[in-house]
Every structure is written in C-alpha cells, then in structure tokens.
Amino acid sequence: xxxYIIRRxxxxxxxxxxxxxxxxxxxxxxxxxxxxxxxxxxxSTLKNPQSVERLINKYHLDDPFPLGYxxxxxxxxxxxxxxxxxxxxxxxxxxxxxxxxTLELVLYSIIPVILVxxxxxxxxxxxxxxxxxxxxxxxxxxGWSLPTFVFGLLVLFIFYGILDWLPPGRLSSWAQDIxxxxxxxxxxxxxxxxxxxxxxxxxxxxxxxRHLIAPIITLxxxxxxxxxxxxxxxxxxxLRKDYVRTARSKGVDEHTVxxxxxxxxxxxxxxxxxxMMIIGMLGGVMITETIFTYPGLGFWAATAAxxxxxxxxxxxxxxxxxxxIVGNLIVDISYALIDPRVRLE
Numbered sequence: 001x002x003x004y005i006i007r008r009x010x011x012x013x014x015x016x017x018x019x020x021x022x023x024x025x026x027x028x029x030x031x032x033x034x035x036x037x038x039x040x041x042x043x044s045t046l047k048n049p050q051s052v053e054r055l056i057n058k059y060h061l062d063d064p065f066p067l068g069y070x071x072x073x074x075x076x077x078x079x080x081x082x083x084x085x086x087x088x089x090x091x092x093x094x095x096x097x098x099x100x101x102t103l104e105l106v107l108y109s110i111i112p113v114i115l116v117x118x119x120x121x122x123x124x125x126x127x128x129x130x131x132x133x134x135x136x137x138x139x140x141x142x143g144w145s146l147p148t149f150v151f152g153l154l155v156l157f158i159f160y161g162i163l164d165w166l167p168p169g170r171l172s173s174w175a176q177d178i179x180x181x182x183x184x185x186x187x188x189x190x191x192x193x194x195x196x197x198x199x200x201x202x203x204x205x206x207x208x209x210r211h212l213i214a215p216i217i218t219l220x221x222x223x224x225x226x227x228x229x230x231x232x233x234x235x236x237x238x239l240r241k242d243y244v245r246t247a248r249s250k251g252v253d254e255h256t257v258x259x260x261x262x263x264x265x266x267x268x269x270x271x272x273x274x275x276m277m278i279i280g281m282l283g284g285v286m287i288t289e290t291i292f293t294y295p296g297l298g299f300w301a302a303t304a305a306x307x308x309x310x311x312x313x314x315x316x317x318x319x320x321x322x323x324x325i326v327g328n329l330i331v332d333i334s335y336a337l338i339d340p341r342v343r344l345e
Contacts, residue, residue, distance in 0.1 A: 008332050012325065019321045020076065024069050027314050032061040038082040038311025076318070082311035086304040091315045094300060100190035101170060102289070102296035106281045107191075108212055109220040114274060117224035118267070121231025125266075126258060128236060136228065143225030152218040152291040159214055166214040168292040175207045211294075219288045223277050230273050231266070238266040271334050279327030 027035065036052065037043070039059050045051050056062050060071040075081075081091035089097075124136040143151075159166040171179060171192065178201070179185050179192060185204070187195050193212070196205035238244065239262050247257045285298035293299065297316065304312035 005333055008329055012329055015325050016322060019325065020073060020318065021069065023314060023318055023321070024072055027072070027310075028065060028068065030310060032056050034310065035059075035061050037085070038309075038314070041083050043085070081315045081318075084304065084309060084312045084315075086307050086309040086312055087300060091311055094312065095297065095315065095319060098295060098297045098300050101294065102285050102298060104191040104193065105212060105215055105219065105285060105289070105294065105296060106278070108193075109216050109223070109281060110278055112216070112220040113224045113227060113277065116220075117227030117274075118231050118270065120224075121228040121270075122235055122258070122263060122266075124228065124232045125235035125239060137232075140225040140228045143221050144229065146222065148218065148222055148287045149291065151222060152215075152288055155214050155218050156291060165210075167211060168214070168294070170208065170211055170295055171204075172207050172211075175204050178204060211292075215285075215288050215292045215294055218291070219281060219285065223281065227270065227274055227277065231270050234266040234269050235262065238262045241265075268335065272331055275327055275331035275334065276324070279324050 033046065033052065033056075036055055036059065037046065040046070040055065045055070060068055063071060079092045081095075083089075084091045084094045087094035087097075120136050120140075124133045127133045146154075155166075156168065160168065179187070179195075185195070185199055185201065188198050189195055192208040193205055196202070196208060239258075241262075244257060244262050247261050248254075252261075285294075285296060286302050287298070288294070289296045289298035290302045297319075301313060301316040303309075304316070
C-alpha cells in the first residue's frame with residue numbers, strides 16, 4: 001500500500017510539469033506585446049515603445065522557448081501569475097478572493113451528487129426493470145440530457161422569475177453590508193454559511209443558503225443523474241457475478257449480499273467517475289456561476305474570457321488542471337483503499 005502511494009506521488013510533479021509545459025505552449029502563441037499585457041497594471045504603459053521594450057526584457061518575453069518556459073515556471077512557483085485587468089488586482093489575489101465562494105458552492109453540491117446519485121443507482125439496480133427502476137431511469141435521462149445552461153436558465157426563470165424564491169448572487173444587499181462592512185462579523189473561513197454559524201448570525205446563514213440553493217440544484221442535478229447511471233450499470237453487472245449467486249444460494253441475507261458483497265465492488269468504477277466529477281465541478285461552475293451571477297472563480301473566468309484577459313484565463317486553466325491532477329491522485333489512493341487487488345499490482 002505504501003509503495004503504491006509513493007509511486008503515485010513520484011508521478012505527480014512529472015505530470016504537473018507536463019501540464020505547465022502544454023499551457024505555456026498555448027501562452028507562447030501570443031506575441032510578446034500580448035503576453036506583456038498580463039503583467040502590467042496600467043494599459044497606457046503600452047503606448048510608450050521604450051517602456052514596452054524594457055518590460056519585455058524584464059519579464060523575459062522575447063527569450064527563446066526553453067529559456068522562456070523556465071523563467072515563466074519560476075514566476076509560477078513564486079505565485080507571480082501576473083495582473084488581472086478584469087479584477088483590477090493581481091491574479092493570485094483574485095483567485096484567493098473568489099475561490100472560497102466556488103469552494104462553498106461545490107462542497108454543498110457534492111452532497112446530493114454522491115448521496116443521491118449512488119443511493120438511487122443502487123436502488124434502481126436492485127429493483128431492476130420494475131416501476132421504481134423505470135421512474136428513476138427517466139429522471140436520470142432527463143437530467144443528463146439537459147445542457148447545464150438550459151437547466152440553469154429554467155431554474156432561474158421558475159424559482160426567481162416567477163416564484164421569486166431563490167435570487168441570484170451570493171448575498172442580499174442588506175447581508176452584504178453586514179458581512180463586508182460591519183466590524184461585528186468575522187470571516188474565519190470565508191465560507192459565508194459557515195462563518196455565519198460561527199458568528200451566531202442565523203439570518204445571514206439563511207440568506208446565503210437561499211442564494212446557494214438554485215446554483216446547487218443546477219450544478220448537482222446533471223452530475224448525479226450521470227453518476228446514477230454509472231452506479232446502476234456497475235451494480236447490475238456485479239449482481240450477476242458468481243460470488244453474489246453463491247452468497248444467495250447459501251442463504252445469506254439479501255441486505256448483506258447487496259451492501260457487503262455487491263455494493264463495495266460495484267463502487268470501484270464509480271469512485272473514478274465521482275472523483276473526477278467533483279474536481280470537474282470546479283471547472284464546470286463557469287456556466288452555473290455566470291447564470292446566477294455568483295461571484296466565484298467561474299464567473300470571474302467567464303468575464304475574463306469575454307474581455308480577452310489572457311493572464312486570468314491562463315491562470316484559471318493552470319489552477320483547474322492542477323486540481324484535476326491532485327483529484328486523480330486522491331482517486332487512485334481511494335482505489336487502493338477499497339480494492340486490495342490494486343495494492344498488489
């Protein structure tokens with residue numbers, strides 16, 4: 001087990017290095033002038049040819065490709081990601097400021113994705129081809145067939161446009177005054193729902209939760225619909241295995257057969273899909289956050305792309321790729337914990 005984990009950790013820096021190389025290849029397609037725009041605070045600086053030449057030399061933007069990649073990598077290691085014209089602050093500060101909002105949204109979305117998706121997938125497989133199975137499958141097919149932006153707009157139209165229950169944004173204006181302007185509210189985690197509870201302010205907690213419900217529904221419904229289908233297929237395949245038939249023939253209780261013998265083995269492929277899906281949510285929030293004007297990483301990245309803020313877009317891609325790599329490592333380790341055969345390979 002330890003050797004397996006060590007091997008995975010040794011591969012981690014190599015993979016990250018390969019990803020940074022590919023991202024720099026895309027970045028290097030821009031001209032030195034365009035790349036310089038990602039490092040300067042005042043665009044008027046580009047009007048002075050002497051200043052432009054001096055800054056290009058300073059940031060090594062005219063170096064040969066290998067040397068340019070090394071210098072760019074050094075800045076990445078120092079967390080010098082450049083300047084975001086969209087956020088009007090350094091890219092790193094923009095990421096730190098917006099990441100908690102996205103993390104809060106994703107954390108709450110994981111709950112229905114994992115619990116509902118796996119739970120309904122197991123139920124659907126156990127009740128194969130009966131009315132309950134058919135109902136669950138139709139619900140999953142509808143969810144998986146709808147594009148995120150279509151489903152999100154439907155949720156926004158119904159629950160805000162018609163019913164006026166679930167407003168967009170992250171907080172109401174009165175709650176923003178308390179959270180961001182009042183000295184009585186302390187931000188411990190920058191996750192507003194948790195900070196509200198830590199401050200003992202239930203009204204802020206309920207307001208933040210009210211703003212989160214619609215994005216959570218949009219982000220989780222399509223994901224758990226897909227996870228349900230994967231769980232159902234894997235569970236059906238496992239229930240047909242010889243060891244399950246043997247357990248049943250020996251008179252083992254059906255609950256034990258399903259949850260002890262079949263479910264654990266059926267979850268092995270599900271873990272891969274679920275792990276990548278959860279990490280992928282951090283990248284998929286771009287559409288959801290844009291629809292609901294939720295001020296997280298996705299909304300910022302979408303705005304940066306519209307305004308051709310290449311430094312912000314490249315940094316978002318780098319962050320998302322790193323999270324995907326780390327998530328894949330966590331999935332591999334989880335594989336080893338659940339399936340002993342992986343440890344013995």
